[in-house]
Amino acid sequence: MIELQNVSKSFTLHNQGGAVIPVMEGASLSVAPGECIGLTGASGAGKSTLMRVIYGNYLAASGRVMVGGVDVAKAAPRDILALRRETLGYVSQFLRVVPRVPTLDVVAEPLLAVGFAPDAARDRAATLLAGLNIPERLWQLSPTTFSGGEQQRVNIARGFAHSYPAMLLDEPTASLDVQNRATVLRLIEEAKARGAAIIGIFHDEAAREQVCDRCVDVSAFTPKVAA
Secondary structure, three states: OEEEEEEEEEEEEHHHOOEEEEEEEEEEEEEOOOOEEEEEOOOOOOHHHHHHHHHOOOOOOEEEEEEOOEEOOOOOHHHHHHHHHHOEEEEOOOOOOOOOOOHHHHHHHHHHHOOOOHHHHHHHHHHHHHHOOOOHHHOOOOHHHOOHHHHHHHHHHHHHHOOOOEEEEEOOOOOOOHHHHHHHHHHHHHHHHOOOEEEEEOOOHHHHHHHOOEEEEHHHHOOOOOO
16 A cells, blocks of 8 residues: 655755755665554654655655555645545654634544535544544534644644544644543554555554564664665
């Protein structure tokens, strides 16, 4: 479902004379349906960069980034948008939504985008929000007014609303209390059980051990410095 072949990535510093900084080379991995891979490595090793390359936020300099038969490294923008709508979910650490849209609609939106009836989409959204302990009195308010922890849980609910065949999870259990952490881990296990291919960053070692089938150390993809 997710396969990277010899992927490289560099950044060009246009405000510093066009200097090119290589950050990744030879990145290769594959994730089968129903498998969860944890990305490991020291801070700055490239875990988040790799996730953004897979999601299409960063353009790979070379190699293939296959997700559900689409090469993200070469796909047209409209194909990337369709992939994100139908196939590839991304739970980031930050909630980015249009202000003044009610929380219930924020969470239901991914389902509406793939053709769910409004009532069914909002029922699913309500179930997730309740499970993540977002009080019902807040559901008609914009999540932009919420605390950081509440926004994180809304983001998780939105990310798990649609049954994406592939998912990227960036620290989904960070800063959660015991009850909400357990809910998120259950959602991940349910996604695996239905066949989702998952790549995640988990600094929570116990969570990583519970849901990840194996880990990939992204330090192995750090460009080698010539002696």
